[in-house]
Amino acid sequence: MSVTTVVGVGAAALLAVVAVVLVYRDAARVGVDLGSPPLWAAFVLVTSGASLTTALLVPDAPLPGVLVLAALGPLLYLLERDDAVHGDEPADPTRLPSQSERADDRDE
Secondary structure, three states: OOHHHHHHHHHHHHHHHHHHHHHHHHHHHHOOOOOOHHHHHHHHHHHHHHHHHHHHHOOOOOHHHHHHHHHHHHHHHHHHHHHHHHOOOOOOOOOOOOOOHHHHHHHO
């Protein structure tokens, strides 16, 4: 194993640990609807670990596939977080989600 491989895997493992810690803290703070903070942190750890293992054990694995596998956990968590933050109220087709209620009052 070359020095470059060891440094790359170490950096990727450090990024995975940072992502797991951030997901756990954010899930505990926001209070996600589906699952629990330890479950989301474990999911991010599993997807990151699977991508690292694939990159190490399968040298001919396509890089886009490895990156998709690494991003799968955090992206699914962000989708669930967005759903938990914005609630279950029905969408209003007459305004954008970023518009405030006061903007509607000015139009009338």
